[in-house]
Amino acid sequence: MPKSRIVIVLWQLAILAAVLVIWQWGFDWSKALLPKAYVPKILDPYFVAKPSLIWQSFLRLGCLDDSGGFAACIKGNDNNLWLATLITLKNTWWGFLFGSASGIAAGLILGRSDFLARVFGPYIVAFNSIPRIALVPLVILIFGLGDLSKIATAWLVVFFVVFFNTFEGARAVDRDQIAAARLMGASEFIVLRTVVVPSALAWVFASLLPAVSFALIGVIVGEFIGAERGLGKLIIEAEARANASEMMVAIFIMMFVGILLAVVVRSLQSYLLRWQPQFERSM
Amino acid sequence: MMAVPGPSPSPSTRLALAREDRHADAARTRIAVQGLTKRFTSTGREFVAVDDVSFEVKQGEFVALLGPSGCGKSTILNMVAGLLPRSGGRILIDDDTVETGRVNRKVGYVFQRxxxxxxxxxxxxxxxxxxxxxxxxxxxxxxxxxxxxxxxxxxxxxxxxxxxxxxxxxxxxxxxxxxxxPEILLMDEPFGALDTHTKLEMHKTLLEIWERERQTVLFVTHDLGEAITLASRIILLSARPGRLKEDFEIALLRPRDPVSLRESAEFGRLYSHIWHSLGEEFRRTRVD
Known part of the structure; x- marks a missing residue:
């Protein structure tokens, strides 16, 4: 490891340690040292909890403390931390998958057909102007409180992001590359499969990374508004009890879920786009 | 006893036979361009890019289509390939009319880009x-x-x-x-973007392949040296609108070596002869 890399890692660890220390003890210290008016409210554990409390909540929600045993605890709570995480992760994944698959398909079709693009253009622009979150209550009304409404919400958010990028990508395909393929005997379908799709893939992937976080946002918002299970539901329940540390647990788990999904998409991207210079290293 | 060689012809004999086959129908016309015209409309103004061009390319010929930039030589090639619709005239490949958008399996195309x-x-x-x-x-x-x-x-x-x-x-x-x-090879300034040294190496590669396989070639270029090095015939086009100006037979011996060829007296003679004619067209482009 080169020296500069060590320095960077050391700085990162120092910042992490500083944040944790201030979060844990900052409020008590400032209360002891400063006049009451100058004590920063933002450090109040009532609002932001503190690392030790979050850790305890994590152990309790995750059935990892010793009272009563793991299996019984998991059985007794159908929105325990692990099940909630699993549900949220699963719904995010399916919403992302359906959303990006349909976005890619629609983008390729409209991107290659001027006629369809012009017919559907205004509708797509109009529909895209609706803030997606405004549709969530409607989606829940239609699909119920279960998983389906969360997948549908994620789909709504993901579809347009991926659609617009794929559409642009399909239009930006080099005409001479298409002509070259045709001159070598490629049919319309083979041109689509061997030239348009690989060429648009870079554009598609540019949208998949944000799309995966959007899918997670869609699912969580769906869970806020109406759900039986999931991490969003966990947060809403904790809010009702004014329990900041439990909210923090759910937020940290979401962070890990988000990272996990991003890593999966990124590794897929660097394999499929290995012909591009910025992914050369990962070949 | 050693095995007696069978009656089948040795590889070199077979190659010679194949060449003779090709020479046998050397007179056959592969590409026929008749009265070809192309008009473009840009910003409401119509202009003629190619004006009544006719020529033929026979089996095994290497024809260079030479002319100054913008004379419509690539346009002609693209119409021959069926990539571009024509405004008038006919193009036949082996007596079949070229239709825009329909791919002919006998034809190969190499792009400039x-x-x-x-x-x-x-x-x-x-x-x-x-x-x-x-x-x-x-x-x-x-x-x-x-x-x-x-x-x-x-x-x-x-x-x-x-x-x-x-x-x-x-x-x-x-x-x-x-x-x-492909039996017919269409090439649109394929080495136009290369530096001189690389260009000469590409000429060598192309000549080696062509002198062995004798495809029928239509090669677009604005580089006179390149045209003389490669071609067996040069068709010179005028500056815009592209019209047929002159037709030169390049009877240099083959196999040709692109480097030593350039040092020969014959190359120089051809070069200055055609340069005179081409130069007139280059000057016309500049005046326009």
Whole structure:
């Protein structure tokens, strides 16, 4: 490891340690040292909890403390931390998958057909102007409180992001590359499969990374508004009890879920786009 | 006793026979361009790019279409390839009328611009035409490997195009077309973007292949030296609108070596002879 890399890692660890220390003890210290008016409210554990409390909540929600045993605890709570995480992760994944698959398909079709693009253009622009979150209550009304409404919400958010990028990508395909393929005997379908799709893939992937976080946002918002299970539901329940540390647990788990999904998409991207210079290293 | 050689002809005899076959119908017209015209409309104004051009290319001829920039020579080539609709006239390939958008399997095309697929390796680029024709991977491998060898690209089979130099990329593009064994080869300033040294090397490669396989070639260029080096005939076009100006037979001996050829007296004579005619057209472009 080169020296500069060590320095960077050391700085990162120092910042992490500083944040944790201030979060844990900052409020008590400032209360002891400063006049009451100058004590920063933002450090109040009532609002932001503190690392030790979050850790305890994590152990309790995750059935990892010793009272009563793991299996019984998991059985007794159908929105325990692990099940909630699993549900949220699963719904995010399916919403992302359906959303990006349909976005890619629609983008390729409209991107290659001027006629369809012009017919559907205004509708797509109009529909895209609706803030997606405004549709969530409607989606829940239609699909119920279960998983389906969360997948549908994620789909709504993901579809347009991926659609617009794929559409642009399909239009930006080099005409001479298409002509070259045709001159070598490629049919319309083979041109689509061997030239348009690989060429648009870079554009598609540019949208998949944000799309995966959007899918997670869609699912969580769906869970806020109406759900039986999931991490969003966990947060809403904790809010009702004014329990900041439990909210923090759910937020940290979401962070890990988000990272996990991003890593999966990124590794897929660097394999499929290995012909591009910025992914050369990962070949 | 040693085994007695059988009656089958040795490889060299067979090659000679193949050449004789090709020479036998050397008089056959492969490409016939008759009264070809192309008009473009740009910003409401119509202009004539190609004006009543007629010529023929016979079996095994290497014809260079030479003219100053903007004289419509690439336009002519694209109409011959069926990439561009024509405004008037006829084009026949082996007595069949060329239709825009319909691909002729006998015809191969090499672009001036780099049209390699950047997401495919050298090997996959060269094998593309065979792959989409449904030829099995195992059957492709041998032909692709020999094409890579022929183009001097050994060791680069697994490289992506962006890792190659401009000259190497154009070799890949050439082999991608030649592997489909086209009888007629259309080339649109394929070496226009290369530096002089690389260009001469590409001439050498192309001459070696052509002198062995004798495809019928229509080669667009604005480089007189290139035209003399490669072609057996040069068709000179006038500045815009493109009209047929002159037709030169290049009766230099083959096989030709692109470097030593340039030092020969005959090359110089041809060069100054055609240069005079071409120069008039270059001056006309500048005055316009």
């Amino acid at each position: 780099d049209t390699l697929f950047p997401w495919r390796t050298v090997e996959q680029n060269i094998g593309y035409g065979l792959e989409i024709a449904g030829i099995h991977k195992a059957a492709r491998a041998g032909r692709v490997a020999s094409a890579i060898d022929k183009a001097g690209l050994a060791g680069f089979a697994q490289s992506f195009p962006r890792m190659l130099s401009g000259g190497m990329r154009q070799r890949v593009a050439l082999m991608r077309t030649l592997i489909l064994e």
